[in-house]
Amino acid sequence: MPKLVPTSRRQFLAVSSLGSAAWLAGAHASAHAPKGARSPAPATTRPYDDVAAKALAASPVPSDAALAVRAVEAAMKAGATYADARLVLMRRERVGVRDDRAQPVRLRERYGLGVRAVAAGGWGFAATQTLSERAVVEAAQRAVQSARVGGTLRDELGQPPVQLASTPVVEGSWVTPHEIDPFDVAPLDKASLLLELSAAVRKVAGVSFCEASFEAVAEDKLLVTSEGSRIHQILFRVAPQLQATAVDRRRGGFSSRAHEAPAMLAGWEYLRDLPLAAKAESIGHDAVRKLHAGRVSPGHKHVILAPSNLWLTIHESIGHPTELDRALGLEADLAGTSYIRPDDAGKLRIGSELVNLFADRTQPGGLATVGWDDEAVAAQRWPIVDEGMFVGWQTTRDQAHFVGENESRGCCYGEGHDGVPFQRMPNLSLQPGPQGYTTEDIINSTEDGVYITGRGSWSIDQQRHNFQFSGQMFWEIKRGRLTRPLRDVAYQANSVEFWRSCDLIGGKGTYRLGGTFGDGKGQPMQSNAVSHGCPPARFMANVIDTTGGEP
Amino acid sequence: MSMGKKEAKRLVDLVLAQASFGDVRVRVTASTRGHLRFGAGCPTTAGDVDGVTVEVTASKDGRTATVTGSRTDEAAVAVLVQRAEGLAGLSPVDPEHMPPLSASKPPKVKAEDGAVKGMSAKVRADLVGRAIRRAEGDRVEVAGLLDHEHHAEAVGNRAGLFVYHARTEVSLSATCRTDDGTGSARGGYVSHALRGLVPEALVSDAATRASASQLPGKRDPGRYPVILTSQAVADLLEFLVHALDARRAGEGRSAFSRPGGGKGAGKGTGTLVGETLFDGRVHLWSDPTDPANPADPFEGEGRAQGKVDWVVDGELRALHASRYWADREKLPDLPTPSSLHMDGGTDELEALIAGFDRGVLISRFWYNRMLDPQRLLVTGLTRDGTFWVEKGKIVEPIRNFRFNDSPLSVLKKVVALGRPQRAGLSRGRVMVVPPLVVSEFELASGSDAV
Structure with missing residues (x-):
């Protein structure tokens, strides 16, 4: 443990001549995140209120429940040993503006039934958008037929049959805690707000362009299994985007600055209450500041990563490598494998003793938070990394036995009705340190380093060893102080070396969620929505000037 | 489900008949897709997915909205058009909205293969079985995907546009890894036609390269x-x-922007064309x-x-451009x-x-x-x-x-x-x-x- 240089908060503020203190504090000033989103709290009972009851009552999906039951019956009759059917209604809305122009409002709706079956020891799946008894029975029969063909081939190749961990039979419903259904707010109102934001951004001298949007997703799904489970869930996810671009036409250069407010499992109230208007001008100033920012002096040094940057690094360097299917080689053809082997749990140290991570599908605001997963396993919280030691996998019912476990961790998800459900990432979060450090404390105790916020370019190899991430804003740190803004910075490291170098972690008050709708995996590729909570933390990495030092 | 040209025209006309705005465009797609995955030398998941999308873009006085649904019956289509027009009315004006495309003459492209269109779970399993057995013979662990699709698409509007295209696509990808985990190579085939796909040759080639890449x-x-x-x-x-x-280049935010910009508008001024x-x-x-x-x-x-x-x-x-930008800058209409x-x-x-x-x-x-x-x-x-x-x-x-x-x-x-x-x-x-x-x-x- 390094010794912290004692400095007062006031002293820190005094050195921040560029108004960076306000920027520093404001960068994640989402005081309006859903209740509980800013603390890595253990699982609590779920709120179930009038709004949830109203959403469930208004859903058109339960009226087709008989078709899901029929599909499961047909699959079992055709010889399946297990079957489930999911009715999924996905609605997506995007309202966006560019500069002073509204873009066409986009509303996409997809509804259908997907049926999954195990037969002859193989998996089969079929999906249809035709919601008639005949169509769903045909789909069920096709799923069983393809399961049987696959199972027979498994057998011929000497491969074992699919083996499912048991799970309690449940009947239940769950709705994202929310105040306002984001689809109840008129696009015109959303666009008006965005146009105001864009105008405020573009008022800043030097800013040439602004792009802003609100995205909303409603996932309304009903699962029926041959074991007797029946679950209805409605999930709301929302995401803001605000980006300024400054162009220096004369010298031929430009730079962009994207706002860092995260996507959230929440209703419209989250977007409504974000302090976007208060931030708009500073986003514009940041874009110009980046255009004229200095070059980093490259080398092996400290990086202090704000939660708005670190969440994605967690996702790529710990989230994906702890997916069991990757470690088993099942994703080798596209996503890749893992630096962690199936028998490494409890044996492989992947971080310093300060590093603790929990997977948690109960985290308020977490994009992967649910009541149950897509094969009726209840949402849960479990350790992935304990004091630097890798201890737990992400699993589904057909994977648990590979690591000697009797129950699934509840990580099964299929995108829409027509994506084959498989293992997807839960919310996975770095726990705050007990010392209660602030971002300022960590900066103050750093001799030579870079402070990085926001999501930039990211890339990592197929076994998750070598990564390179950029960010939105970069500040040089010298002798415990932020000295000047930088541009074209990235940090490159080996995942395990990076996490083992973690020597300072922020306290509870600095914990924030980040997340994405676009966690891609599988063949054919599917998107998962997932969040990662974290405090700011300090690491050693190879800091590079991405232009190679060219002017 | 496969959608022929006649069926596509019927569906496009059905949608357009519901429209009250003059400027309504519809795009319909219908696809039948199947796949079989394999990993660690074993078939894993398989799927058959039928899908239809009906995308309606309605515009009036520059107010535009696009609504996409997945049902094709007359009642559902009517609701879709109403929603698109209703949403457009609630949308702000897009000053860059272009009048409807009245004619388009896409080239004739033959891209359908009967063997891909009718592919069954049995044929899939046969191809994947051949790939896995070859990998076993070559002593590498194999993972991959066999994927096949028939996709038909049509676009029409009330200004008389109607275009239709159907295609098939089949692909096989296979990653071969050596037993010691130090060598890996990937082979891939993608085409509208099945006839060039030989799983054994694809896997064998990848296995050879995987072995050559061992112990780097x-x-x-x-x-x-x-x-x-x-x-x-x-x-x-x-x-x-x-x-x-073209637009990003013209606006100074691309690698193809001319430093210092250009004088006036038109003909891609300000770009490196x-x-x-x-x-x-x-x-x-x-x-x-x-x-x-x-x-x-x-x-x-x-x-x-x-x-x-x-x-x-x-x-x-040349650079590609949206219709608006091409029109404004007097550039060729290149998507x-x-x-x-x-x-x-x-x-x-x-x-x-x-x-x-x-x-x-x-x-x-x-x-x-x-x-x-x-x-x-x-x-x-x-x-x-x-x-x-x-x-x-x-x-x-x-x-x-x-x-x-x-x-x-x-x-x-x-x-x-x-x-x-x-x-x-x-x-x-x-x-x-x-x-x-x-x-x-x-x-x-x-x-x-x-």
């Missing part, structure tokens, strides 16, 4: 001469296709009608894809292309290696991301076979590298071009490009990934 040695990062396979070239050129956007940017042998073009590699003949609004020269003799000739071809020579990869003095052979790239759009600087990693070549021979496999470099620089530094071929792992856009020898490429750091 370490080389320091640095700037090296490289040989890029067709697939590696395609991986980089995908970024170039996006960067050929007309400049020689690359080696004189570089010729980049698009053509959806190439019989061996058919591509989509129109894009989502119904705009035709034609034969276009983007770069000739190293000179940038983002559905195919990219690059001319080359007649040498196979082996001949390029034989003529190469010293440097790195790169099989493909992975996790490629834009680092700096101003320079079109891209980062990513080498994957599935990286080799050290000396005096015309592969000397040893070497571990993978992260690269930070630009396709612009690659096309400037071309030393030799091989025979163009379809990049078998590139889906979506048809890419037919040659392997290249490049004088210098930035391999920034090492990666232990296999």
